Amino acid sequence: MAVFELCELSFSYPNSAKKALEKVNITVDQGEFIALAGPTGSGKSTLLRLLKPELMQNGDQSGTILFCGNPIGDLPPRESAARIGYVAQSPEEQIVTDKVWHELAFTLENLGKKQQEIARRVAETAAFFGIAPWYRKHTSQLSGGQKQLLNLAAVMVSEPEALILDEPTAQLDPIEAARFFDTLYKLNRETGVTVIISEHRAEELLPLCDRMILLDHGTVVYDDAPRAIAQRMDKSSPYLPYLTAASRVFIHSGGAGECPLSVREGRKFFKSREIVSGNPHSPSATAPPGKEDCAALEMKDVFFRYHKDGADVLNGLNMTVNEGEIFAVLGANGCGKSTAAAIMTGVLKPYSGKVKLFGKALKEYKNGSLYRENLSCLPQDVESVFLHATVREELRGCEEIVNSLPFDLAPLYDRHPYDLSGGERQLVALCKALKSNPRLLILDEPSKGLDPNAKERLSELLRKLQSSGLTIILISHDIEFAASCADRCALFFDGGIAACESTSDFMCGNRCYTTAASRMTRGILRNVYTVDAAAAMIGGDRS
Amino acid sequence: MREFHEYNPITVAAYYLCATAVTMFTMNPVVIGISLFASVINYILYAKNGIKPHLFSLVLFVIMAAVNPLINHNGMTVLFYLNDRPITAEAAIYGVTAAGMTVAALYWLRLFTKAMTSDKLLYLFGRLSPKISLILSMAIRYTELLRIRWRKISDAQKALGLYDDGNLIDALKGRARVLSILITWALENGIITAESMDARGYGTGRRTSFRLFRFRMRDGLITAICAAATAIAVIGLNGADVVWYPSIKTTLFEPVSIMGYVGFGVLSILPIIINTKEAIRWRYLSCAN
Structure with a gap:
């Protein structure tokens, strides 16, 4: 039986001529695992919200939505709360209470369940999700990944039939995201709950799901198994970035035979093909653009800890960033990357070691001159940069920078910064950071939550800024993004740098902490870490 | 080992409120003596906070005990004259008693705040x-x-x-x-x-409140003991009275008041009794294993 049936569903927001959704027909069967993909603003969130009566927004709706055969609007409030689960993007703000156990019990308390029943459901759920070790902790003490698992668990206690997730892993690092997907997959297989998830992480998600729905401009472009969709696309399709690396290589190379999805299948595919051309990324072919003799930033034996009796967060960190290069610092959440950034910007002071900016120690920059024409830093949550009610006021004094950008920000001028999409926010914040005319720009997780197109645009923009003489330090856990724009990469681990090489050496030298293309071609092709390069080297079928 | 402070928050809160209330509403030197002694011992055994809080209490005690005879010159027994003003034994004894009462009450409240962490308070309000x-x-x-x-x-x-x-x-x-x-x-x-x-269904109807703490038989038992001891203390101390000025006259040692002291004594060392009992039981258990 179908859990959701959408029939000729259209929706438009008040005061908007454009339809957010147009004639959408989707049937979701019991127990399906569906990935919803598409660019920002394609109507994904609108669609997901229409499936959860509590979150329906004002606007013109036509067509019907049936839940288990009945119109979704007829569902009594308590049933709708219990039977349709919803998890949103932000791990932090979805949490309501101060204790993990209370958060787990919250839904059932609202539904007026008895003590005994709550105790049983909470115990069951905590055991399933592996929450027991932190059951009595404060919710503010959890990591981002734990918070999002808690949000999922807190929804699952009422045993919903359908689970709706709107970009749940956008704020998580790759390892936390993988754990989240694993749990979701296990839930789907073991309890049969229907899952509809919108997500930009194709690489990890698509191999798990039964079906992929690709939305654009409010209409369904593709609705099929991921493999079948990939087989129907060609090289010129604008939706290629929504597929996995293996599928993209397959399409680039002509698309004969069965399409691979995962890295494992990709390796099999490469082995079955002939290798034609030589080596596009030979390490000596392009010298890194950074000037080796001029250090923009130098950190020498830097030690830092937050408390006198605490453990060292930075443990003898040595790092040199050359002038004019894009330098990526990669590593998992909680390894000390952001602390390192705070030291680079002078917000935190190391207890031992030297930090030099353009040959001068940080403390020699007096009266805030450090932050004028020298250094600027964009934090992870760019909201903390915004001061005003409109983008126009926000960008006052930045006209020159705005005009030099390859995109037009004018249509955004009258909107509130919080109403922008992730990519647009990042751009506006970047303009603000460039206002002080810095020589060194530090970006903390700039690609977080962006769709593939926005990432590509950001990467191009960083390249352009670099060509105008700016040195950029990129702090990120997004390997693919770093591979697309950095000149050198460093792996941050245990309070120091474990490896630091040019991007091609780094990506090809790492075994698992590297791009999907590199993992697929390791031992088959030499020095390949991008999909384009891999596809260019592939010939016909070997047999 | 289930210590006194791991009993249901209702029991723990009720206990400290009783002990504090009896201490605060009396000026009976015997009761205050018992209360001060017991609260300090309880605090040392439970809080393990070092010497600092005790120093503070001592200073407070000395100042309060000294201030009363300096400003209050009632009483017949003159000890000596200070600036032509009489310092009397009655005022001095009254000062010591009042200071003891304040410091004892302070210790009981310290124990209360130490024992009632935020989740226990939340549980109480949730009830x-x-x-x-x-x-x-x-x-x-x-x-x-x-x-x-x-x-x-x-x-x-x-x-x-x-x-x-x-x-x-x-x-x-x-x-x-x-x-x-x-x-x-x-x-x-x-x-x-x-x-x-x-x-997640907030506002869809009557809420319930999930609780981690359970009210067990033994919580009830301890609460009952606590209530009974308090009742005995209150009834017994009703007749025990002190007239301070012009000279001290007491009815402190009537049989009924002695019953009251015993009641209050049991109340004030209840945590120590429970913890000792548990410690002994634990010891036997670990010998048996």
Whole structure:
């Protein structure tokens, strides 16, 4: 039986001529695992919200939505709360209470369940999700990944039939995201709950799901198994970035035979093909653009800890960033990357070691001159940069920078910064950071939550800024993004740098902490870490 | 080992309230002696806070005991004259008793705050009303969230060069800006929290309140013992009286008052009795294994 049936569903927001959704027909069967993909603003969130009566927004709706055969609007409030689960993007703000156990019990308390029943459901759920070790902790003490698992668990206690997730892993690092997907997959297989998830992480998600729905401009472009969709696309399709690396290589190379999805299948595919051309990324072919003799930033034996009796967060960190290069610092959440950034910007002071900016120690920059024409830093949550009610006021004094950008920000001028999409926010914040005319720009997780197109645009923009003489330090856990724009990469681990090489050496030298293309071609092709390069080297079928 | 403070919060709270109340509403030197002695021993055994709080109490005790005879010159037994003013034995004894009462009450309240952590208080309020309990729980969560957020915003503003610490006016302007961003952020993100509550059925009808603590037989037993001891103390101490001025006359040692002292004595060392009993039991258990 179908859990959701959408029939000729259209929706438009008040005061908007454009339809957010147009004639959408989707049937979701019991127990399906569906990935919803598409660019920002394609109507994904609108669609997901229409499936959860509590979150329906004002606007013109036509067509019907049936839940288990009945119109979704007829569902009594308590049933709708219990039977349709919803998890949103932000791990932090979805949490309501101060204790993990209370958060787990919250839904059932609202539904007026008895003590005994709550105790049983909470115990069951905590055991399933592996929450027991932190059951009595404060919710503010959890990591981002734990918070999002808690949000999922807190929804699952009422045993919903359908689970709706709107970009749940956008704020998580790759390892936390993988754990989240694993749990979701296990839930789907073991309890049969229907899952509809919108997500930009194709690489990890698509191999798990039964079906992929690709939305654009409010209409369904593709609705099929991921493999079948990939087989129907060609090289010129604008939706290629929504597929996995293996599928993209397959399409680039002509698309004969069965399409691979995962890295494992990709390796099999490469082995079955002939290798034609030589080596596009030979390490000596392009010298890194950074000037080796001029250090923009130098950190020498830097030690830092937050408390006198605490453990060292930075443990003898040595790092040199050359002038004019894009330098990526990669590593998992909680390894000390952001602390390192705070030291680079002078917000935190190391207890031992030297930090030099353009040959001068940080403390020699007096009266805030450090932050004028020298250094600027964009934090992870760019909201903390915004001061005003409109983008126009926000960008006052930045006209020159705005005009030099390859995109037009004018249509955004009258909107509130919080109403922008992730990519647009990042751009506006970047303009603000460039206002002080810095020589060194530090970006903390700039690609977080962006769709593939926005990432590509950001990467191009960083390249352009670099060509105008700016040195950029990129702090990120997004390997693919770093591979697309950095000149050198460093792996941050245990309070120091474990490896630091040019991007091609780094990506090809790492075994698992590297791009999907590199993992697929390791031992088959030499020095390949991008999909384009891999596809260019592939010939016909070997047999 | 289930110590006294691991009993149900209702029991623990009731115990400390009884002990504090009896101490505070009496000026009976015997009761205050027992109370002071027992509360200090309880505190040393439970809080293990070092010497500092005791030094503070001692200073407080000495000052309070000294002040009364200096300003109150009633009483027949003159000890000596200070600046032509009589210092009397009655006023001195009264001062010591009053100081002892204050310090003992202070110790009991310290024990109360130490024992009643936020989740135990929440549980108590939750018994009164599930709504209050939820509001408190959300308030605790939000203060923590705002604190972290304040930090992030001011760091971000600093690293963008927008936050100038150069002089007082600029620093204040910087603070105001951080506060304004914080408020916008809180309002914007409050919507997400509200939606998360809606999506999980908040406001769909009567709420229940889930509790981690259970009220067991032994919690009831200890609460009953505590209530009985308090009742005996109150009834027994009713007749015990002290007339301080002009000379001290007491009816402190009638048979019924002695019963009251025993009642209060049991009440004030109840945690020690329970913990000792548990410690002995534990010892036998570990011998048996």
